[in-house]
Each structure stands twice: as C-alpha cells, then as structure tokens.
Amino acid sequence: MYWELSLETMERRELERHQLRLANASLARARRSPHYGQALARLPETGLASLRALEELPFTGKSELRAGFPYGFLAVDPEEVVRLHSSSGTTGNPTVVYHTRGDIADWENLIARCMYSTGVRKKDVFQNMMGYGLFTGGIGFHYGAERLGVMTIPIGPGNSKRQIWFLQHLGTTVIHILPSYALHLAGYFPELGIDPRRDLKLRIAFIGAEPHSEAIRRKIEEIYGLKAYNSYGLSEMCGPGVAFECLLQNGLHLWEDHFYPEIIDPLSGRLLPEGEEGELVLTTLKREAMPLIRYRTGDLTRILPGPCPCGRTHRRIERIKGRSDDMLIINGVNLFPIQIEKTLMAIPAVGRNYLIEVRKVDHMDRLEVKVELNEDVFRGTLAELEKLQARVVAELRAELGVSPVVKLVEPSSLPVSEGKARRVYDLRGGLG
Amino acid sequence: MSVQLAVFLENHPGKLESITKALAEAGVNIRGFSMASEGEYGVLKILADDPEKAYRVLKERHYTLSRRTVEIALIDDRPGGLHELLTTLSSRQINIEDCYGITLEEGCRAAIVLDVERFPEAEAVLRENGVRLLGEGEQL
Ligand SMILES: [Zn+2]
Numbered sequence: 001m002y003w004e005l006s007l008e009t010m011e012r013r014e015l016e017r018h019q020l021r022l023a024n025a026s027l028a029r030a031r032r033s034p035h036y037g038q039a040l041a042r043l044p045e046t047g048l049a050s051l052r053a054l055e056e057l058p059f060t061g062k063s064e065l066r067a068g069f070p071y072g073f074l075a076v077d078p079e080e081v082v083r084l085h086s087s088s089g090t091t092g093n094p095t096v097v098y099h100t101r102g103d104i105a106d107w108e109n110l111i112a113r114c115m116y117s118t119g120v121r122k123k124d125v126f127q128n129m130m131g132y133g134l135f136t137g138g139i140g141f142h143y144g145a146e147r148l149g150v151m152t153i154p155i156g157p158g159n160s161k162r163q164i165w166f167l168q169h170l171g172t173t174v175i176h177i178l179p180s181y182a183l184h185l186a187g188y189f190p191e192l193g194i195d196p197r198r199d200l201k202l203r204i205a206f207i208g209a210e211p212h213s214e215a216i217r218r219k220i221e222e223i224y225g226l227k228a229y230n231s232y233g234l235s236e237m238c239g240p241g242v243a244f245e246c247l248l249q250n251g252l253h254l255w256e257d258h259f260y261p262e263i264i265d266p267l268s269g270r271l272l273p274e275g276e277e278g279e280l281v282l283t284t285l286k287r288e289a290m291p292l293i294r295y296r297t298g299d300l301t302r303i304l305p306g307p308c309p310c311g312r313t314h315r316r317i318e319r320i321k322g323r324s325d326d327m328l329i330i331n332g333v334n335l336f337p338i339q340i341e342k343t344l345m346a347i348p349a350v351g352r353n354y355l356i357e358v359r360k361v362d363h364m365d366r367l368e369v370k371v372e373l374n375e376d377v378f379r380g381t382l383a384e385l386e387k388l389q390a391r392v393v394a395e396l397r398a399e400l401g402v403s404p405v406v407k408l409v410e411p412s413s414l415p416v417s418e419g420k421a422r423r424v425y426d427l428r429g430g431l432g
Numbered sequence: 433m434s435v436q437l438a439v440f441l442e443n444h445p446g447k448l449e450s451i452t453k454a455l456a457e458a459g460v461n462i463r464g465f466s467m468a469s470e471g472e473y474g475v476l477k478i479l480a481d482d483p484e485k486a487y488r489v490l491k492e493r494h495y496t497l498s499r500r501t502v503e504i505a506l507i508d509d510r511p512g513g514l515h516e517l518l519t520t521l522s523s524r525q526i527n528i529e530d531c532y533g534i535t536l537e538e539g540c541r542a543a544i545v546l547d548v549e550r551f552p553e554a555e556a557v558l559r560e561n562g563v564r565l566l567g568e569g570e571q572l
Contacts, residue, residue: 373496380438380498382468
C-alpha cells in the first residue's frame with residue numbers, strides 16, 4: 001500500500017534530519033534567485049542549525065511573487081525550465097511558477113504516491129475532469145496517473161452528458177473532480193435514466209481545489225457509491241499532491257520529504273504551538289526552478305496530533321477550513337463560508353447548491369443565503385417551505401452567531417459552474 | 433384518486449408563464465391549477481391531462497416539483513353541494529390540507545380537488561356517502 005515505503009514511513013527523528021539537510025540545500029538554491037539573493041543575504045553560509053531556525057527567516061507572500069514577475073524567483077538558468085504554470089489571479093501580474101524537468105518528475109511522483117495510497121492501481125481507468133492548461137489541477141493528476149500506469153482520459157471539465165457517456169462506456173473506476181462539479185453532474189443522472197451506484201464502476205474520486213465540508217464529501221460518496229479523497233495543493237508549491245488523504249480519510253498527510261510546514265497566526269505572523277489552527281506556511285525542500293521559503297499559503301488549517309494508523313509518519317493537516325482572505329466579517333463577527341455550507345448540508349430538505357451574498361443595508365451588513373430545495377424531500381406544500389426557511393435561519397444563527405436572511409430559490413436562480421464554484425459575493429464594496 | 437403536480441416557484445413576473453408555455457409546447461393540457469404564495473415564493477399546483485408527461489417536461493427544465501396524490505370529487509353545481517362534501521370529511525376528523533374547485537364547462541357540475549390527510553380512509557368515507565370520485569387515469 002506504499003508507493004515509496006522507506007520515505008513514507010521514515011522514522012520521525014530521521015525524517016527531521018532528512019528535512020534539515022534538504023532545507024539547507026533548498027536555501028542555498030533559493031539564494032541564486034534575485035529575490036532570495038537579497039532577502040536571505042544575511043543567512044550564514046553554513047545554513048540553519050535546526051528546522052526551528054527557519055522561524056527567523058522572512059515570509060514570502062503572494063505580493064512578493066507578483067512583484068518578482070517574471071524572473072525574480074527563478075533560481076536556475078532559464079534554459080533548464082521546461083514548463084510554466086500560473087495561478088488564477090484577476091488583478092495585477094499573474095503569479096507564475098517555473099518547473100525544471102526534475103521538478104516535474106518529483107511532482108508526478110508525488111501524485112502517483114497519493115493515488116497509490118488510496119488504492120489506485122494499473123488496472124484502473126482514470127477520468128480526469130479537472131481543468132487542463134495553466135491551472136495545475138488537471139495536468140498534475142494527468143502525469144501522476146500515467147506515472148502510476150493508469151489509463152488516463154484527459155477529458156477536462158464540463159460537457160456533462162459526454163462525461164457520463166465516458167463514465168458508462170469506458171467503465172471508469174477513478175475520477176478527479178471539483179466537489180461542486182461532482183454535485184452538479186449528479187443532477188444529470190435522472191434524465192439519462194442512470195443510477196450511478198448500479199450502472200457505473202466508479203470506486204474512487206479525488207476531490208480538491210476548493211474548500212468543501214465533510215458533509216459534501218459524504219454526499220458525493222453516497223450519490224456515486226465510491227470513496228472520495230480530499231487532495232490539497234497549490235500551484236506555488238507544484239500543484240495538487242502537497243497533502244493527501246490516506247485510506248483512513250482522517251486528515252491529509254503533508255509530504256514532509258518535499259515540503260516543510262509551519263502554522264502561524266495570520267495576523268501577528270507568530271508561529272503557533274502544534275495543534276492550533278492558523279495559516280499554513282510552506283517551505284519547498286526539493287524544488288529546483290523556483291524554491292519558496294516560508295511561503296504564506298493563505299489556507300487555514302491545523303496539524304493533527306499523533307501518528308496515523310496507516311503507518312505513514314508524515315504529519316497530517318486538517319481539511320482546509322478556508323482562506324484567511326475568505327473570512328467574512330459581518331457586523332464585527334468573523335465567519336467562514338464553509339461553516340454555512342456545513343450547516344446547510346446537514347438539513348435534508350436543502351438542495352446541493354447555494355449562494356452567499358453580503359451587502360450593506362442601512363449601514364449594517366446583511367448576510368443573505370440563497371438555498372435550493374432537495375427535490376427528493378419536497379412534498380409540494382407551502383407549509384413545509386415556511387418551516388424549512390425558519391429552520392435554516394435558526395441553524396445558521398446558532399452556528400454563526402449572525403442572523404441571516406434566507407431565501408428559497410429555484411435551481412435556475414443559482415449560477416451553474418463547471419469550474420471552481422463561486423459561492424460568495426461580497427457586494428459591500430470599498431471599505432464600507 | 434388522481435395525480436397533481438406541485439411546482440416550487442419564486443415570485444417573479446413571467447415565472448408562471450414559463451411553465452404554461454413549456455406544457456403547451458409539449459401538448460399537455462392543464463385541466464386545473466391553483467397557486468399558493470407566501471410573498472417571495474409559492475407552490476403552483478397543476479392538474480394535467482397527462483401528469484407523467486407534464487412531470488417529465490418540467491423536470492427536464494430543472495424545476496423543483498413533486499407528484500402528489502389527490503382526490504377529485506365531482507359534485508352537483510348547486511347551493512350546498514360543497515358544504516355537504518366538507519361536512520362528510522370533517523365529521524370523521526379528516527383534515528383538508530388544500531382544496532380548490534373547478535367549474536366544469538357544462539356549468540352543471542363542479543370538480544373539487546382535495547388534498548387530504550389519511551388517504552385511504554378519506555376515499556372510503558367519500559364513497560360511502562355517495563360522492564363520485566374520479567378514478568385513476570380518468571379524465572375530467
Ligand atoms: Zn494515514
């Protein structure tokens with residue numbers, strides 16, 4: 001069940017020594033880039049004496065990456081670069097990430113390691129419904145699956161009826177899909193007369209690239225009759241493959257032979273004691289083209305205590321709770337969209353899709369949640385709708401400490417997305 | 433007993449029309465309907481000549497809807513007709529969740545659509561009291 005037994009189960013003390021060696025090598029490589037040549041100028045040639053000493057080094061943020069566009073972070077001769085990826089930025093310079101042949105090989109290997117740990121084998125058929133292109137989600141899994149030796153269908157997202165046709169006629173057993181798209185796709189089965197549990201051979205889904213609740217995962221598992229594994233990554237590190245759930249589905253093993261994690265308080269930047277929730281900061285240990293030191297991911301999580309029964313020694317992070325910049329402040333109360341999703345999905349009469357809007361009304365923040373109905377439970381009376389509306393308000397108020405306005409809407413009133421679902425619209429504008 | 437469709441609708445201009453249009457295009461005849469509304473949203477009940485087809489047509493257009501079993505009682509269109517029917521049910525403590533009437537074209541009979549609790553019992557009571565109920569698949 002291990003792709004690389006000795007690395008995945010390396011004894012903790014040995015793993016930490018290994019990490020320190022890699023971290024010093026990574027720092028030395030990083031200093032060849034214009035940015036780190038300056039930022040790490042005062043670092044002694046001998047490197048760090050302990051991993052803990054990383055704490056003394058400055059953070060790298062998305063704004064530095066943008067400022068360093070295009071080559072400020074490149075640590076190798078441009079000739080050695082074989083690929084570029086870019087993260088979805090809507091304003092300013094994009095953040096670009098370069099890869100050498102070695103970086104690509106390492107990345108493929110990490111994805112293969114992840115897939116293998118959940119039971120994917122050569123005989124499987126893998127349908128990759130994640131976007132290809134500059135986005136790392138599709139391509140990362142594509143090459144990882146090929147490395148593992150699985151037949152890979154590079155279908156990409158969208159065109160739902162064709163997706164289902166492939167699932168059915170090629171006997172697809174493994175999919176990689178956005179959680180929101182998995183739910184959207186499920187809406188097509190009734191009209192096609194297909195029962196995914198009975199008519200398809202699916203057994204494993206990889207879901208990631210957007211924060212989702214445990215309830216959503218369970219829903220996907222139930223609809224399709226498979227096991228869904230959470231994957232985590234970001235293009236700045238490589239893409240997917242940074243952390244991954246094992247068969248136990250209890251936290252994501254962060255591959256510590258490639259990345260060194262720290263958890264900090266997003267406001268003060270102070271390192272938090274192990275087990276506390278904060279922002280994940282990562283240092284690349286093996287990347288060649290573009291090493292990143294103490295990169296602030298913006299993702300909120302915590303490191304789970306104790307070893308995992310699967311035998312892997314790499315520490316686990318909890319599912320991503322949200323991004324530090326996703327946090328909504330409603331009349332002074334902090335909340336995360338994922339809390340709303342978790343609450344909605346626990347109410348059977350609520351459908352799969354929802355939308356959150358925040359606006360100013362008479363100088364106060366108003367949180368509006370639009371939900372669709374679960375058809376399977378809808379009996380067709382007005383009374384049940386009034387009851388449902390009241391229940392959603394009450395449960396959200398209990399979870400958030402903020403009283404929302406809840407609207408029941410038809411499915412057509414909610415945007416349908418086949419890419420990353422945008423579910424939060426902050427319409428307050430400016431500094432409000 | 434008959435099948436009635438209940439469609440969830442937001443209250444916006446044109447919503448109702450989009451449903452009647454879809455059904456008309458599919459050649460489904462609407463025999464009766466009623467709309468219960470709360471302000472922001474409502475439930476449209478439709479009696480169609482072909483409920484299964486109507487269900488499929490609306491489902492394909494991604495409406496949220498359900499099929500509900502109702503009784504359709506045919507009563508004489510004269511003073512007291514409806515009162516007798518309702519008394520029959522209330523005397524047995526059977527609640528009516530929803531009800532609406534349709535006057536049939538010839539003007540001498542009316543059809544009352546009854547959404548009642550305790551179905552089989554309600555049906556038996558009405559039959560005992562000589563109320564003519566529309567059978568399954570029987571058209572108005
Ligand atoms: Zn494990």
